[in-house]
Amino acid sequence: MAQPADFTEEQLPDGGTALRFSGALAIARLGDLDERLRAVSANVTQVDISQIDHIDTIGAWLVHRTARDHGAEITGADSDAQRLIAAIEGADDVATAPAKGSPALFVLHELGAAVISTARTFVEFIAFIGQCVKGALNLILHPGRLRFHAIVQHFDTVGVRALGIIGLMSFLIGIVIAQQGAVQLRQFGAEVWTVNLIGRLTMRELGVLMTAIMVAGRSGSAFAAQIGTMKITEEVDAMRTIGVVPVEALVLPRIIATVIMMPLLGLYASLVAIIGGGLFCWLTLDIPPATFVQRIREVTPLTDFYVGMVKAPVFGAIIALAGCFQGMRVHGNSEEVGRKTTAAVVQAIFLVIVLDAFFAVFFTEIGWD
Incomplete structure (x- = not known):
């Protein structure tokens, strides 16, 4: 059985002290070594581990900490011990808290790091x-490489399985728009204009925008998690090894499915929101369904439908790109999957809102208002 870990102090000719370890520097054989090392107050300039029988991660950490705290040199380590101590030193460097400085410098440091990270991303x-563009051109030149089965599967994931939650959300949004609009318009005796608000707002803006946000949170996160997990398990590397292009096999089917399904989901969400608003108007404002439908047809121009249908596929492409991009960036360990999944949702929603603002200005400038 290995001897318990121990150390002795020896005076050196230069006036310093050497700590010479012996026995097994392993967690099961340390005993009170940690407390004794913390109590050493001598001027330690050397930590000698040439006489140890065995060393594990905990033992390497004690040796590294002792040398670090005293500014001493580690001697007598064989190749295995050197590698273990070097790994501990690297982890300690990463985990070391930044030196305290002025709050202004700390803020500037954090701001600069965020700007650099954003620019790199x-x-x-x-x-x-x-x-993705290169992969799409390759598929156009070689249509046989397009994975129709994967696209159809993503149709089901992105579209069919999202109908329930999107329908419920849109129905409630339609009711909220009608209720809030009626409350405000009642002050001017113009409750009938609630129909205008429901028709134009849902067809032009909220139907597609809320659908995009829901798809980003539901499908964009799923894309990032799925591809990220494949990166962790080295399935993506295996694809490259056998000659399969990951962008063509994993990314483009998801982008195609999302781009095609977004206009359909946006139209579905707009219609369901109009139904919810119409039900509220019927029960609260005494506007019959036939009158509500006739009024919707009169006050909602066809350009509102065009605006929504133009924005929907662009939103779908951005959501799929953000999800797949963050999934492809996963590396290291499983914690990265969670971080990149969160980043995919945040990035997709941010880009969708920015593009929606751009489209609002653009369509107003060309006269589609």
């Missing part, structure tokens, strides 16, 4: 879009 995202 933007460049990588542009490069990823280029890879």
Whole structure:
């Protein structure tokens, strides 16, 4: 059986002290070594581990901590011990808290790091879009490589299975729009204009926008988690090894399915929201369904439908790109999957809202208002 871990103190000619460890520097044989090392107050300049029988991670940490706290040199380590202590040192460097400084410098440091990270992510995202364009051109030149089965499967995941939650959300949003609009318009005796508010707001803006946010949270996160897990388990690397292009096999089917399904989901959400608003108007404002439908047809121009249908596929492409991009960025361990999944949702929703603002200005400028 290995001897318990121990150390002795020895005076060196230069006036310093050497700590010479012996026995097994393993967690089961440490005993009170940690407390004794903390109590050492001598001027330690050398930590010698040439006489130890065995060392594990805990023992390597004690050796590294002792040398670090005293500014001492570690000697006598064999190749295995050197690798273990080097790994401990690297982890300790990463975990070391930054030195305290002025709050202004800390804020500037954090701001600079965020700007650099955002710029790097933007460049990588542009490069990823280029890879997708290249993959799409390859599929156009070689249609036989397109995975129709995967696209149909994503139709079901992105579209069919989302009908319930999107329908419920849209129905409630239609009721909320009608209720809040009626409350405000009642002050001017213009409750009948609630129908205008429901028709134009749902067809032009909220139907597609809320659907995009829901798809980003539901499908965009799923894309990031699925591809991220495949990266962790090295399935993506295996694809490359056997000659399969990951962008063509994993990314493009998801993008195609989302782009096609978003206009359908947006139209479905708008119609369900109009039904919810119509039900509220019927029960609260005494506007019969036939009158409500006739009024909707009169006050909602066809351009509102066009605006929603133009925005929907663009939103779908952005959501799928963000989800797949963050999934492809996963590396290291399973914690990265959670971080990149969160980043995918945040990035997708942010880009959708930015694009929606751009479209609002653009369509107003061309006269589709």
